Each structure stands twice: as C-alpha cells, then as structure tokens.
Amino acid sequence: MGNTASQCPALDDPAMQWPYCPSFPAAVAITACFATLTVAHCFQAIIYRKKFCWVICMATAWETAGFTMRLLGARDPRKQTFSIGSNLLILLSPLWVNAFAYMVVGRMIYYWLPNRSVWKIKARTMTGWFVWLDVITFFIQATGGSMIENDDPKQAKLGLYIYMGGIGLQQGFLILFVLIMIKFHLDVRRIGRHQPTSWRPQLYSLYVALTLITVRIIFRLVEFSSGINGPIPKNESYFYALEATPMVLAIGTFAVIHPGRTLTGSESEFSRLIIEKGKRRWWCCGRRARTKLDPDFEMNNWVEDGSRSPPGARETLPLHEPRRSGERRGGKREHRSHRHHSRRYSSRRQSDKQVLWDPVRAA
Secondary structure, eight states: OOOOTTTSOOTTOTTOOSSSOOOHHHHHHHHHHHHHHHHHHHHHHHHHTOGGGHHHHHHHHHHHHHHHHHHHHHHOTTOHHHHHHHHHHHHHTHHHHHHHHHHHHHHHHHHHOTTOEETTEEHHHHHHHHHHHHHHHHHHHHHHHHHHTOSSHHHHHHHHHHHHHHHHHHHHHHHHHHHHHHHHHHHHHHHOOOOSSOSHHHHHHHHHHHHHHHHHHHHHHHHHHTOTTSTTTTOHHHHIIIIIHHHHHHHHHHHHSOHHHHSOSGGGSOOOOEEEEEEEOGGGTTOEEEEEEOIIIIIHHHHHHOSSOOTTOOOOOOOOOOOOTTBOTTSOBOOOOHHHHHHHHHHHHHHHOOOOOOHHHHO
C-alpha cells in the first residue's frame, strides 16, 4: 500500500513521521466504514433507547477520527500532529468496545438468569468491576502510547513496554470475561428465564467480536515485540489486515446484531439503586452517610420475609385529621391564635407525612 512519490518524502528524511508511505485510498476506505458504523450505532441507540450504547458510539467515533487523521497524514507525512493523534486514537479505541461488551453481557445475565448473577457475583457488580479494570488498562495504554512517539529512544522504548503491559492486561481480563460468558452460556441453557427474544444471536455475536479483538491484540503484541523499527511496523499491509479489518468486523457485528433487538422491556436494564441516608458526618462537611441498596436483592429478601421493614424504608405515620382552631388531640379546646396554630399544624403535617415503600411501584 504505497503513496505517490511526489507526496511521500524519503523514509530517511528526518521530518518523515511515518515508517512507510501511508496509503491514502486505504485510509479513505476504512474511514468511510467507521463513519458509517458511527451513524448506524448512534441511530440504533436512539431508536432502541439504550443509553449505555453511547460507549460503542465513542469507539466508532474515535476510530473515525483516528483514520481521518491518518488520511490527512498521507497527504502531509511530515506533520507530527497527524501521526501522534492517529496512533493514539487507533490504539485506545478498542477499549471502548471492550467496555461495551462488558455492559451487554452484564445486562444479559440480569435479563435471562433468574438469580441475576454468575458464580454468586451480581450482574451489576460484575459489570462495574470489568468496566473499572478497562479504565485502568486505558490509562496504562494511554501513558505508554503517548511515550512511544517520544524523540528520546529510551523514553520511546519505555513507553513501548508500558503499552505492551497494558495490552497484555487487556487480554488477560478478556480471557477472564470469556470464562464468565461460558458460565452464563451453560446456566442460561439450564435455568434460563423465558423472554420474548432469544439470547443466542447476541451471545454468539459477542464470541465473534471478542475473538476479533483478540486477533488484534495478538497482532499488536507481535508487532511491538521486535521494537518500533521492526519489520512488521514498517509494513502497512499488516496494519490494515490485522488491526483495521478486525475492528471494522467487530464493531459491525454489534451493528448487525444490536443489543436493542434482544434486550427488550424494562427488565433488560438494571433497576435504580435505592440510596439510604444516615447520620451526618462532621468530618465530611456535615454530609449524610449514604448507603446504596440494590432493590433486586435487598428488597426482594424483605418482600419474601415480610417480618421487617426494608432497609431505608420508613414507617408510615398517620396523617393528622383537620381540627378546629385551638382543639387538642384529646378533644379539648384551647384558645390560641389562628396564626400560631397554623404554623404548628403545618410543621407537624410536613414531618408526619411520609410515604410507605411500595415494592411493586419501585420495581
């Protein structure tokens, strides 16, 4: 994949920012693919009303921006901004796809399994853990990727090692996540709940997408194992075959089999957490201590038991009946000013008027 000789300077030119002459037609083709996928995912996220799909939209947007800078770099290979920006966006955008896969599988566990957990790990908790692990690998790879373009060879080599460590962690987390997917696969076949849609297309598409991401990770590890100036980084064909193409196919798989088609209804989304406010803490500027309760677990235990109030729920107090001015609770009259009684009655009514927690409405 070469470029015109008039546009590409000699590779030994100190101002040359690429290890080869970037192909302009190939960059245009891949940019068009990712731009199309960006529009498709954003449109489906709106149509199916899936708020968490903004994550896959970010992945396609970053890929589109990265390859757009790459085609601009093919026109001006001496400009460092295009080279650094393109490499960083393309290196980091697959992490958005990983996070999206974690969110989809978590909602599948929540939707199809009756206990809404795998290996006694709640779907919401599992999703949060893997998303935070993805954030950690994101910062590690961002740190290493930004150092690779350093003019100092020692700093560039250190950045290369940091990036390879981050991408190795990413693959390790993916392997652990695939084990959870296999466990879900076995459980849903055995005790899965009946839903209007089938879990099979979505799960198989996840297998395909994560396999393609694994191919891309292995390519990156092999590419950088021989250093920045190795034979693979100097050949653009490997980049398009083992980096760009797998990512187009992985993101395209989610566009064809979109989670909005299989995860339908109110049960396909995590229920809102109930926040219980405690005592004020003087060491935290007087803010109340807050405890987050999962209504799918803590509240369901209370509903089945029925012997105690749910955590965070208050006892219902009877509302005051309207009384004549000056009348006490026992029926005796006391001559007080109407103004004084109105203030006292209003404050009592506001403090006593509380709402009983309704599990049916909360669900």
